[in-house]
Amino acid sequence: MISGGKLVVKLPHHRVATLIGSGAGTPFDAGKGHPMKEWLTVIADDMESWLALAGRLHGRPLPQRSSWRN
Template identity: 55%
Template sequence: MTEDERFEDLVDQFQYLPDVTPPGASRGFGSHALRVRGRIFAMFVRGRLVVKLPKPRVDTLVTGGHGARFDANKGTPMKEWLAVDPASPLVWTGLAREAMDFVGAAGPPKPARRRR
């Protein structure tokens, strides 16, 4: 199974959960992302699963060799975002669930952005 197919499988598993929006609902950054209550929790970028997790959890996963901090091409790795190494044995569904729970607990829904 390719990485693209793995992400599509992940989307299939999460898209019908309450408050989850599948990829394609927006354009630009985050267009390939799963959102909970308007906030991105998992996305597919440059062939890698990228998830938002608490900084200490990302630190542990990076130290364990499961990935690297995500850099959105701005030169600064993001503290709460992990780009999962394709060779990592971590189960994507578990990481995405953990990310969804973390992001979903962040407060009220994020308002939708107006398109220009």
């Protein structure tokens, strides 16, 4: 989902912790005053970076946006 112009994804807690540790994201807080354990706000703000991260999470590269049909 998109929240405040940032990509927010739900992943297993250990994946979220790893991505936060690597600097790829920050904990997501839905305005409740504490971060949600299985939600990550992705730091990158462009679709190419989001696709690259999705490919890494799924273990395979995803096609570049330029190769998509319009």
